[in-house]
Amino acid sequence: MKSIVSILLLLLCQWGAQAQRVCGTDEYARHMPLQRGGESTEGILRDTATNENIIIPVVVHILYNTADQNISDAQVISQITALNNDYRLKNLDAASIPDVFKGLAADTRINFCLAKVDPNMRGTTGIIHKNTSRTYFLADDKMKFSASGGDDAWDRKKYLNIWVCRIFGRTLGYATPPGVAANVDGVVITTTSFGTIGNLNAPFNKGRTATHEIAHWLGIKHIWGDEDCGDDGIGDTPKQETYNYNCPVFPSVSSCSPNSNGDLFMNFMDLTDDACMKLFTHGQKKKMRGQFAINGPRNSFLNGFACDSSYAQGGPLPIDTVAKPAEIPADPISLFPNPVDNVLNIQCKSATALTGKTALLFTATGQLVRQQTLQSSSEKMLLGQLPAGLYVLQIGERAEKKIFKVIKN
Numbered sequence: 239m240k241s242i243v244s245i246l247l248l249l250l251c252q253w254g255a256q257a258q259r260v261c262g263t264d265e266y267a268r269h270m271p272l273q274r275g276g277e278s279t280e281g282i283l284r285d286t287a288t289n290e291n292i293i294i295p296v297v298v299h300i301l302y303n304t305a306d307q308n309i310s311d312a313q314v315i316s317q318i319t320a321l322n323n324d325y326r327l328k329n330l331d332a333a334s335i336p337d338v339f340k341g342l343a344a345d346t347r348i349n350f351c352l353a354k355v356d357p358n359m360r361g362t363t364g365i366i367h368k369n370t371s372r373t374y375f376l377a378d379d380k381m382k383f384s385a386s387g388g389d390d391a392w393d394r395k396k397y398l399n400i401w402v403c404r405i406f407g408r409t410l411g412y413a414t415p416p417g418v419a420a421n422v423d424g425v426v427i428t429t430t431s432f433g434t435i436g437n438l439n440a441p442f443n444k445g446r447t448a449t450h451e452i453a454h455w456l457g458i459k460h461i462w463g464d465e466d467c468g469d470d471g472i473g474d475t476p477k478q479e480t481y482n483y484n485c486p487v488f489p490s491v492s493s494c495s496p497n498s499n500g501d502l503f504m505n506f507m508d509l510t511d512d513a514c515m516k517l518f519t520h521g522q523k524k525k526m527r528g529q530f531a532i533n534g535p536r537n538s539f540l541n542g543f544a545c546d547s548s549y550a551q552g553g554p555l556p557i558d559t560v561a562k563p564a565e566i567p568a569d570p571i572s573l574f575p576n577p578v579d580n581v582l583n584i585q586c587k588s589a590t591a592l593t594g595k596t597a598l599l600f601t602a603t604g605q606l607v608r609q610q611t612l613q614s615s616s617e618k619m620l621l622g623q624l625p626a627g628l629y630v631l632q633i634g635e636r637a638e639k640k641i642f643k644v645i646k647n
């Protein structure tokens with residue numbers, strides 16, 4: 239247990255000028271014990287193959303009370319990209335992991351995609367925009383139920399549910415550990431810490447809050463084991479006395495460091511700033527992948543198909559229904575045909591509205607596949623070489639930008 243002095247020091251630190259990461263998962267798990275022990279997920283009686291690429295379909299429930307909380311699909315896609323970079327060790331900042339720790343960094347071979355098939359087998363973007371009368375939520379699961387101003391979970395055997403909403407206070411997010419009731423299973427992230435572009439508050443603007451919380455959802459504890467010199471149950475994470483905030487200078491040695499290399503504060507499961515955290519270890523990888531094994535709580539994801547649009551019966555519901563009134567241009571941009579086989583026409587009644595604007599086409603997982611500068615009010619984009627599926631077209635930048643969904647046949 240922490241001494242009174244250290245608790246007072248902690249409180250003083252929290253009133254300091256620099257923003258510090260607050261993760262609500264440990265607090266949630268201690269105060270919501272009645273949620274535990276829900277139905278078990280159905281297994282599929284197949285183990286994970288060695289280094290099998292595991293794919294987790296994601297549905298993002300955006301709950302907004304004000305227009306700026308209704309974050310763009312591009313912001314959501316930027317979060318999926320960040321997750322895939324971090325879990326696959328493709329994050330560029332991994333290069334700056336201290337040499338003594340580089341060998342610990344693992345590619346978990348866990349991947350994320352926005353769902354392309356909804357629970358009714360209809361096509362979907364995997365993104366739900368829903369207005370709520372609540373001005374904020376607490377870490378008490380109300381955002382997970384339509385009846386309390388939130389949005390009901392999709393089947394947790396097939397989808398990772400992520401709720402994005404304004405969380406009261408300084409908590410950036412929280413997750414349910416494996417084994418909770420089905421209707422609350424998932425991750426909650428505060429609006430301004432979700433994704434890497436858009437409505438974000440530094441220093442939590444690189445998508446690492448979701449990286450961290452999803453690891454809790456996959457059974458990983460904080461690296462200090464939530465106790466003084468605690469045990470996180472992972473063999474290759476060095477013991478550390480407690481959490482780190484902000485970004486320490488390497489080496490950061492504490493009273494229970496096993497050697498002079500000190501804390502692994504650049505691990506995703508410490509409480510450092512987004513720009514400071516860079517890796518999962520091989521031990522954390524093994525523990526997370528174990529959730530997908532036979533009889534594991536996430537085993538059903540090995541059967542997943544929700545990211546394969548060919549399973550969808552019926553197209554997505556009408557597009558662009560979520561555009562905020564302020565974003566609808568005086569001269570609407572029209573895209574046709576949509577769905578498209580090869581040539582996508584981009585037109586605007588205004589002769590100059592499109593000139594000089596950049597058009598970016600992303601896959602549903604956020605990969606940029608086309609980029610062109612528009613020269614006139616009638617342009618063409620060639621999509622013939624692209625695989626069939628859902629794409630996101632962004633025209634213009636920042637406050638001016640417009641987002642469209644494009645379906646490639």
Ligand SMILES: [Zn+2]
Nearest residue numbers: 261263450460
């Ligand atoms: Zn945490």
